[in-house]
């Protein structure tokens with residue numbers, strides 16, 4: 001019970017539909033709840049949010065589903081306000097929403113301006129605005145943790161410009177939040193997953209490139225020094241540590257969760 005008595009708001013806390021493995025939003029919502037947090041599962045897809053809440057409550061945890069489009073500032077503000085009203089304050093804001101090739105992302109020579117704008121809005125602006133609204137209450141209570149999901153795309157030779165630039169922007173956002181809010185007792189970290197076996201990452205590529213899920217999964221696993229893709233539980237376990245008081249002296253860091261992929265240079 002490493003998060004006992006804490007409240008958490010997971011933006012994108014549902015799961016992309018499909019028969020693949022657990023996604024990052026669902027895994028982290030389940031993990032926070034298992035460790036004693038009351039979790040607000042906020043997602044654009046209400047069916048998905050409700051399914052995660054049902055899973056949490058069936059296991060004896062506390063959770064509430066919220067319908068939130070992270071592209072809409074009022075939705076984000078309302079999600080924070082509802083969390084504060086229901087749970088007495090927000091302890092952990094977890095920003096999970098992010099998409100790449102499904103938005104039509106492309107190399108810089110081919111990028112459409114509206115695709116680039118959409119990528120920045122979904123991957124970066126959504127996090128800025130969620131933090132904006134969460135910080136007011138966190139500063140008043142003089143405590144809080146913000147966890148932003150970036151990607152090793154931020155620092156590796158990633159081919160598409162929209163996702164790369166937005167995920168790199170999350171690193172700058174995290175550092176600014178950490179330094180500007182340390183005096184209020186608020187910590188902020190970013191997690192940078194590498195190749196994780198989720199529906200979004202594997203099945204979307206299989207669909208886009210006319211391959212099977214198994215082919216894409218094998219290619220991705222072979223490219224990881226540790227010899228396998230990560231799972232969403234690998235990311236959730238890192239988030240759990242960062243969200244807990246065990247990490248109370250850690251802020252402003254970017255933690256790669258990538259099976260050593262980020263160590264490969266040249």
Ligand SMILES: NC(=O)c1ccc[n+]([C@@H]2O[C@H](COP(=O)([O-])OP(=O)(O)OC[C@H]3O[C@@H](n4cnc5c(N)ncnc54)[C@H](O)[C@@H]3O)[C@@H](O)[C@H]2O)c1
Pocket residue numbers: 011012013014015016022023024025026042043044045048068069070071096097098099122149150151152192193194195196197198199200201232
């Ligand atoms: N899977 C990987 O290999 C990988 C690698 C690096 C980073 N990431 C990051 O992990 C995060 C989660 O990815 P995942 O593949 O595990 O997906 P996921 O299973 O966590 O699904 C994402 C959830 O976000 C929701 N969502 C999408 N747009 C939304 C919006 N506008 N408002 C509210 N909710 C919205 C979806 O409905 C879905 O439930 C993303 O930020 C992604 O960039 C994933």
